[in-house]
Amino acid sequence: MSEQVDVLVIGGGPVGAALALSLKDSPVSVMVLEAKAAPQRDPRILAMSYGSKLHLESIGAWAGVEDATPIETIHVSQKGGFGRTILTAQSAGVPALGYVASYQDIHHALVSKLEKGVYLEGACAAEIDLSESWGTVDFDYQGKRRQIAAKLVVMAEGGKLVEHVREIERKRHEYGQWAVIGQVSTEKPHKNRAFERFTAEGPLALLPRGEGFSMVWTAKPEDAKLLLSLEKTQFLERLQDHFGERLGKFVDAGPLTGFPLALSYAVPFVSKHLALIGNAAQTLHPVSGQGLNLGLRDVRTLAREIMEADEIGSESMLEHYRKMREIDRKGGIFFTDSLIKVFSNEIPLLSGGRGLALASLDCLPALKDAFSKTMMFGAGARSIL
Numbered sequence: 162m163s164e165q166v167d168v169l170v171i172g173g174g175p176v177g178a179a180l181a182l183s184l185k186d187s188p189v190s191v192m193v194l195e196a197k198a199a200p201q202r203d204p205r206i207l208a209m210s211y212g213s214k215l216h217l218e219s220i221g222a223w224a225g226v227e228d229a230t231p232i233e234t235i236h237v238s239q240k241g242g243f244g245r246t247i248l249t250a251q252s253a254g255v256p257a258l259g260y261v262a263s264y265q266d267i268h269h270a271l272v273s274k275l276e277k278g279v280y281l282e283g284a285c286a287a288e289i290d291l292s293e294s295w296g297t298v299d300f301d302y303q304g305k306r307r308q309i310a311a312k313l314v315v316m317a318e319g320g321k322l323v324e325h326v327r328e329i330e331r332k333r334h335e336y337g338q339w340a341v342i343g344q345v346s347t348e349k350p351h352k353n354r355a356f357e358r359f360t361a362e363g364p365l366a367l368l369p370r371g372e373g374f375s376m377v378w379t380a381k382p383e384d385a386k387l388l389l390s391l392e393k394t395q396f397l398e399r400l401q402d403h404f405g406e407r408l409g410k411f412v413d414a415g416p417l418t419g420f421p422l423a424l425s426y427a428v429p430f431v432s433k434h435l436a437l438i439g440n441a442a443q444t445l446h447p448v449s450g451q452g453l454n455l456g457l458r459d460v461r462t463l464a465r466e467i468m469e470a471d472e473i474g475s476e477s478m479l480e481h482y483r484k485m486r487e488i489d490r491k492g493g494i495f496f497t498d499s500l501i502k503v504f505s506n507e508i509p510l511l512s513g514g515r516g517l518a519l520a521s522l523d524c525l526p527a528l529k530d531a532f533s534k535t536m537m538f539g540a541g542a543r544s545i546l
């Protein structure tokens with residue numbers, strides 16, 4: 162007889178850990194399998210929306226990321242074209258539009274609140290069987306193959322194992338872009354402003370982080386490799402040329418890392434005894450920092466469905482979860498994908514249209530307000546929490 166739990170989460174990244182923490186004080190039994198034996202350094206710096214901050218607060222994890230840098234203004238523009246939009250926390254009626262923190266700090270804040278028996282480090286899921294009345298998962302732990310049965314299996318493993326689940330198809334679109342990320346500093350202070358600058362090669366984001374900025378520079382793979390190989394002074398010159406003088410001179414840059422970028426998403430994102438959340442359900446382009454935020458909204462909905470279910474993992478519970486997440490998920494995929502397709506080119510007609518769209522958004526307070534709310538709380542959000 163294998164071990165049994167109500168909910169088995171495969172993948173203990175920020176999204177899987179947030180689900181386990183959301184169920185902590187409920188009667189639901191949960192176990193998280195995390196393949197890594199110990200937390201490893203992850204260079205990603207993430208912008209969390211104001212909605213995500215409220216969510217982390219509600220599950221008791223915000224205290225661990227309190228030194229996150231608030232974003233009070235977002236400045237959106239395009240290189241070589243007219244039109245720009247400025248979103249402010251003040252006009253959106255919130256203390257900050259978002260907060261910038263390291264993947265590491267967010268992850269630690271969540272995992273440190275979980276009990277050891279709930280979060281199994283070094284446990285790598287290998288096979289999933291959904292054909293019986295419970296889902297069963299075979300996993301490798303401390304040199305042995307073990308099995309666990311669950312009323313509901315939740316995949317939060319980032320998307321790799323999903324590709325081996327017969328019931329789920331994983332759609333994929335390569336952007337032919339890499340993100341080059343690292344910490345940079347400028348002559349002028351950031352004043353809690355974030356910048357998203359669209360260029361024909363891809364977006365360049367500067368997020369306020371500590372005294373400087375966390376940079377996400379999207380470029381073609383060959384250009385990204387070149388950027389990664391440059392001496393610091395040469396790199397700073399390139400960055401200056403790419404971003405312009407709005408922040409004065411770029412004066413320093415820390416170590417850089419490259420990430421290949423693709424859109425991939427699961428169809429369907431539920432099956433018998435199975436629900437997908439976070440990057441396992443949808444892995445997005447990092448433009449406009451939507452991935453973790455969308456994943457945390459998956460968590461909030463799924464946790465509520467689990468706690469309110471007559472039968473955990475039943476078809477009706479999963480169908481309700483699917484319906485509740487459909488609009489926001491499709492919205493997130495469509496929004497980020499469209500931004501890349503519309504902005505990453507040099508077609509003159511499109512450049513004019515983009516400029517007009519940015520300028521119009523800037524001039525229409527109601528539209529801007531609706532846009533800010535969608536970015537903070539998701540598409541189709543009826544309430545903050």
Ligand SMILES: Cc1cc2nc3c(=O)[nH]c(=O)nc-3n(C[C@H](O)[C@H](O)[C@H](O)COP(=O)(O)OP(=O)(O)OC[C@H]3O[C@@H](n4cnc5c(N)ncnc54)[C@H](O)[C@@H]3O)c2cc1C
Nearest residue numbers: 172174175176196208286318319439440447450452453454
């Ligand atoms: C350059 C870059 C910048 C980004 N910026 C932002 C941003 O500003 N804002 C934002 O919201 N999002 C951003 N994102 C997206 C964000 O990083 C992801 O959406 C988020 O990390 C997803 O979390 P997750 O827990 O779903 O998956 P992951 O972080 O991928 O975690 C998955 C976990 O599952 C584990 N795992 C894998 N396979 C197995 C297995 N077989 N068994 C057990 N465990 C397994 C892994 O070890 C890992 O710990 C960015 C992404 C990139 C690449």
